[in-house]
Amino acid sequence: MQKTFYIFFLLFFTSCNNEENEIIAVDVNFQESNLPIVMIDTYGEDILDEPRIDAYMGVINNTNGINNIGDNFNDYDGKITIEKRGNSSQDQEKPPYRFETVDNNAENNNVQLLGFPEENDWILYAPWSDKSLLRNVLIYSLSNEMGRYAPRSKFVELYINDEYRGVYVLMEKIKRDKNRVEISALNPNENSGDNVTGGYILKFDWAETGDNNGGFYSLIDGMRYNYHYPKADEISTQQKDYIQTFINSYENVMNGNNYNTENGYSKFIDVESFIDFIILQEISRNVDAYGLSTYVYKDKESINNKLTAGPIWDFNHGFGNCDYYEAWETDGWNISYIYDDMDQRAFWWLKLWDEENFKGMVKDRYNELRLSVLSTNNVNSKIDEYVSTLGNSVNRNFTKWPILGEYIWPNYQVFDTHQEEIVYLKSWINNRLTWMDSELN
Structure with a gap:
């Protein structure tokens, strides 16, 4: 399933009197990303809170780390069912989604996505109020390094129905599975x-x-x-x-x-x-x-x-x-x-x-x-690695969603650049760990 994509960026201009934003569509010819590209076609249907709707998904994830819009779908090329997810977050202009990979008979289709272990339940998390884009990815990685399972996650760039939607995080849904929460299956007839x-x-x-x-x-x-x-x-x-x-x-x-x-x-x-x-x-x-x-x-x-x-x-x-x-x-x-x-x-x-x-x-x-996982050096190195991985996708995301410099609930600090968001995040973590060092010892 191959298409030529012309990406429409929606530019939002926020007025000071909290009136509804004016939306202007800008035609942008976008070609290349260092992140995996996820493309979803809903056959013209709106994605709802529930029920999940039928859709088609293709994922481009080249081994050389350079992904082009015109490349073949080489990580996934098949059917899904998809819905919005979250409580308050699903009302965001950039909502998160839950989807299941299914076969041609609409049955569960356990597959590997982006190198993650086979499953059929997945989340497309949408960083919105977190303008660093990486808080969840960071903490999940720290948890896994500590030996405590947390959802595996990777940054992607998402398109829905030929429209660029920004930077998302493809991650595992929390569920019982040998590669997720590894506990025994419990069938309805197991009652004694x-x-x-x-x-x-x-x-x-x-x-x-x-x-x-x-x-x-x-x-x-x-x-x-x-x-x-x-x-x-x-x-x-x-x-x-x-x-x-x-x-x-x-x-x-x-x-x-x-x-x-x-x-x-x-x-x-x-x-x-x-x-x-x-x-x-x-x-x-x-x-x-x-x-x-x-x-x-x-x-x-x-x-x-x-x-x-x-x-x-x-x-x-x-x-x-x-x-x-x-x-x-x-x-x-x-x-x-x-x-x-x-x-x-x-x-x-x-x-x-x-x-x-x-x-x-x-x-x-x-x-x-x-002395290891939570050392200042390890935490900062992870953050630097994520910023490097995101690369130019940061600029595309905040062109699509110009929220830098804008208050998004429940921001405590508002910064004009992504770099300032990262500086604040590092500083906050360093100060927090320093306080905990003193308080616990």
Whole structure:
């Protein structure tokens, strides 16, 4: 499926009185990118929140790193189904998408994309308020270096129906899979014995939004656990009973006086995973941490009968890119911040944090990571590598979407150039790590 593409850039001129932007289409002849090029044809249909619509996708990803509009589709050339995704983000002018690769019979088609392991569920994340374009890619890479799975991700340039849409990040959707969240499959008929004990993925997030259409509430603080796997319409009654009973038992221990004994939290959770999860949330001071976009999972009892924290998800408002809840500050612990309105965090996060032995283990692990994964040199090198990888696509993205110098919720700082965005990001991270060095030691 080969086409000649003439790319239309939509230029936005923002008025100071918050009136609707004037849109002027400019015909631009764009030829070459050092990023993979993703081209989607929806056959003239609009992409909706739901249901997913049929579309065709081609991906150009040449081994020499130079991708031309007229090149053959050599990474993927086939059918997909696609929809908008996210909560508030799907209303952006540049929305994120979820798509599934399918065969000619509209059945799941597990494929490798951009060298990622075979699967059929994918995300096209749209950096918008994060004008560095790289916050999520950075934190996911750090997590994987720490030995904690986070979605694999790569920058791409996206076209939909011959229209240039800017820089996106193709990434894995969080799901149970041997190459993603590696836990046992749980079929609807596995309702007793070891079978019913896993695997499960639960998510803290807003109720009844996106994929969060079923779950249960804590008997202690009323916080909601959303079913992520199995899905709400696939999980059996016995499986619901099992995972709710497991969580209730854990929370009862955490709500008691003996939560820090040998029969306390360490019997229920993979402590090291929770330590790493907290460190990643705190180095970024992620405003959504612990209560939104927060996953935990559990395998079968015969494999690992403890609750594991992760994978991490959605850090576009992290690293100083948020103007509420003091999330722009480089000092102060996010986990103990007192919110002045609805708090989505389960009570036991703070109780873990305040426990002396747990805090000591956080300190030891953090100090270990500061000599390797979280060293200032490693973090800065990663950022420099991403900026180099993005190359001229940065200019094309911000020509398409001229938001540099404009406030995009919830920006704390607004800069006129991408270079200034990167300088701010590096400076913020350095100051944050310096504060954590002092505070933990």
